[in-house]
Amino acid sequence: DPEQLQDKSNEILTAIIQGMRKEEPSNNVKLAATNALLNSLEFTKANFDKESERHFIMQVVCEATQCPDTRVRVAALQNLVKIMSLYYQYMETYMGPALFAITIEAMKSDIDEVALQGIEFWSNVCDEEMDLAIEASEAAEQGRPPEHTSKFYAKGALQYLVPILTQTLTKQDENDDDDDWNPCKAAGVCLMLLATCCEDDIVPHVLPFIKEHIKNPDWRYRDAAVMAFGCILEGPEPNQLKPLVIQAMPTLIELMKDPSVVVRDTTAWTVGRICEMLPEAAINDIYLAPLLQCLMEGLSAEPRVASNVCWAFSSLAEAAYEAADVADDQEEPATYCLSSSFELIVQKLLETADRPDGHQNNLRSSAYESLMEIVKNSAKDCYPAVQKTTLVIMERLQQVLQMESHIQSTSDRIQFNDLQSLLCATLQNVLRKVQHQDALQISDVVMASLLRMFQSTAGSGGVQEDALMAVSTLVEVLGGEFLKYMDAFKPFLGIGLKNYAEYQVCLAAVGLVGDLCRALQSNILPFCDEVMQLLLENLGVSVYLLISWFVTVGLHTEEEVGGGRSRSPVGHTLLPSLKPKPATLLKWTLPFPFQSDYDMVDYLNELREGCLEAYTGIIQGLKGDQENVHPDVMLVQPRVEFILSYIDHIAGDEDHTDGVVACAAGLIGDLCTAFGKDVLKLVEARPMIHELLTEGRRSKTNKTKTLATWATKELRKLKNQA
Structure with missing residues (x-):
């Protein structure tokens, strides 16, 4: 635990740095010390905050990257990768004189482990600078200066990084295992991150390589050119890329028949990316028919190629459906650009799912997933083919059961x-x-x-x-x-x-x-008692399930009966079960003592969302419509203070998620509309709730922002009335 180690950090750090110095004769000691530093960086913030200590640490780490022992060199580079993430704001002093040269040299290394760390360093720079761009955008919206600012290292280094990365893309192995991580794959990821981070600025650096090598006699260069093209499709302005992509479509269609399986595989992936990012280039009168033809032929290719073709079909179907014209009074289009080929595509996907080599490269699951997307994104005139597909799937299910x-x-x-x-x-x-x-x-x-x-x-x-x-x-x-x-x-x-x-x-x-x-x-009533009994049998295990039951039934305690509204007996059946449970809900959903376990933190937040949605469902169900609050909702009034205390506890825990904030904000708004000024007093006594709503209003998720803004308005309305 970094907090417990903080008191001893100086003594530990002194011992580690001593073992890393270039004067240390034993490489094994150097390696142990360098790995120890890597595991200690989180709690060295106080040392990095002091210029003299920071200089000394950086000097020792940079010297270790030049060690003849590859193990030490890799570990030292791993330290630089992590330091860049943790202490980005302090790196300007070291970037020009040391870090740039060290990492560029590492990227060019013939030793895979070294090259991987050099590439990872710049991938991390992109990650940090993308986060800083988001922070700058939020600060501008709120009319304040950002707390941290980007130094735009990635943009400044593009002219040096791109040639190395594109050259690294040419080092692929024809028999590469999908699970093996190597510099070639890392270079592709880094190129994608650079495109997202630097946007339009990357295009002029990558384009010459693509144009020069997309028809190169050497399959490795053809593949690298197609991969580079696919990597830059997300980030730059679509209008800048669109003419380039349209111009490239005939070549890509041609490359789907390339002699090299690697080139065909990468081309299928790139076509999928085009369908996803720039569908206009694929869904047009000139290229759609030849593209569909080459994709359908691609489904018969090697499993690795066919699997990417399946994904391309998924992206194409979704894009085609979104581009279709829908009448104002209709939910789905009457026809769309895939209608004439729909039945044949479905037939080919069903055949692909049945291939004897379908277990390779996830081909079978890719084919069925693509089929799901095609059916989901089908127009009305495809319905006869959908009916046939339903019968085929049922028949296959029966065959499998036999x-x-x-x-x-x-x-x-x-x-x-x-x-x-x-x-x-x-x-x-x-x-x-x-x-x-x-x-x-x-x-x-x-x-x-x-x-x-x-x-x-x-x-x-x-x-x-x-x-x-x-x-x-x-x-x-x-x-x-x-x-x-x-x-x-x-x-x-x-x-x-x-x-x-x-x-x-x-x-x-x-x-x-x-x-x-x-x-x-x-x-459903004849089955209610039995189901409730099942959920209550072991509350310690099934608290989440009981909550979910409250949500699903609580949301529907009003039903349309004979043209008028009636109170459903289901909701009232459940109310007695709700009353003794708040303490249990609180006990199960307050911060756990072992929150360093990320799985448990996720589970805790899932549980919290369930609890908050449960109360929301019950209150909405009992309250009735917005204008006429039904008196049944007063059954919950004795629990209102507890509910707000529960939200207050959540607000004070830094591990709560955006989803939890959305649920809490929605519940606060419902409490305001149901119980009026009584809620205002209870909220005013809990300032953390206001902080939670402020966090929600700043969320990047529309749902959270909308609910938090609405809850704030409801509280303000009550304040004005008071």
Whole structure:
């Protein structure tokens, strides 16, 4: 813990620096000391704040980068990478005389470990300067000077960095393993970061390399040119890139048939990036048809190429759907530019998903994911093909279920479960596009397959979760017609709700309960007691699930009945369960003593969002519409002070997330509209809540900003009335 080590930091640092000095005869001692410094940098801030001490540390680290022992040299460079992130504001003194030359030399090294650290240094510079650009933009909006300013090192170094990075891109290995991290891959990432950081300034530095080598006889240079092109597509102004991309399209289409598998792989990735970033270059009368032709042919290529082609189709479908004309009174376009090729694309993707080598390079999952995107982003005139696809997916699901008895090995079981999960996910997507009357015709077969899956996959949480999500979609499509399946499905819903060991399965089951409440309305009541009992059986484990139940049902305590509004008995069934629980909710969602565990911090914030949404759901459900607050909401009034104390606790914890701030702001606004001036007094007594709302108003997320601004206005309104 850096705080505990702070008191001893000077003594530790003195010993470390002593071991790193160039006079130290043992390289093993130097290496141990250099690694020790790397692990100590977080708590040396006080030393870096003092100029003389900072100079000495930097001198020793820079000298260590010149050590003949590669291990020491790499460790010293790792220190520079980390120092740049932690102490960027102090680096101007050292950048010109030392850091620039050291890192440029490292980038050119033939030793991969050294080159990787040199590249990583400049990637870190880009990360820091992008954060500083955001800070400068926020400061300008608020009319104040930024706390820290960018020195624009990346922009100043472009002319030196780009030639080294593009040359490094030519050092790829034809049989490269996707999981191996090497200078070639690092150079691609660094180029992308430079493009995002330096924007338009990077284009004139990269463009000559692309033009010179995109048709080079050496496949390595062709590949490097295409990779460089793909890397700079995000960052520069689209209008500056658009003519260049349109000009390059015929060459890229041609390169999709290149003799080199590496070039085809990179080209497919670049085309996907173009469809995502600059879709106008792909979706036009000149290039769309030849592009679709070469992509469909690409689906038959090697798995690594075909996998990137699948992703290109996903990007293309989304871009085509967004570019389509939609009538004012319609939710989706009647037709779009992929309509004439839609059925053939779907057929090719289904064939790709069925390839015997589909397990390589994630090809099978890429094909199904692409199919999901294509179906999701389809126009109305593609509906007959969507219907056919639904039947194909159902047929494949049934075939897979029949294969289970033949599974012999663990690897077969893993592939079987993965395929079931993919088919369930694809089924969800196609069902969402199926019209209600058509869904009724196939629902018996779909539900029979899902029930069979539940029966056979009790031990496979992942598959169970996907199957629950598929049922959820079927409920969404069928509405009240799902009631006929409840008796058969209820035991499996219970299994899901009791699966505490795999909380994602539990959450899927709880989410499904909410969908059932919405779809079945009062017909859910016969099942309520049993479901509530399941959630209350082990509150210590299922507090989050109980919260989720409150959210899903609390949000729907008012239902349309016979054209008028009636109070749903569901909400009142739950209110007695709510009353004894605040202390438990608080106990489970205050800061944990082990917040250095990032997973636990994430879980804590997820839990907090659940609690806040639970109270929001209950208050909104009981309150009724905005103008006429229903008296039932007074059942919550004894808990208002507790709720605000809870928000105050969250506000004081620096680890709360943007999502938590949004939920808290929304809840504060609802409390204001429900309980009026009583809330104002309680908020005024808790200044941290005001700080939380200020943080929310400055958020980069629209939802958080909107909710925080609304909550602030509601408080101001109460203050004016008072």
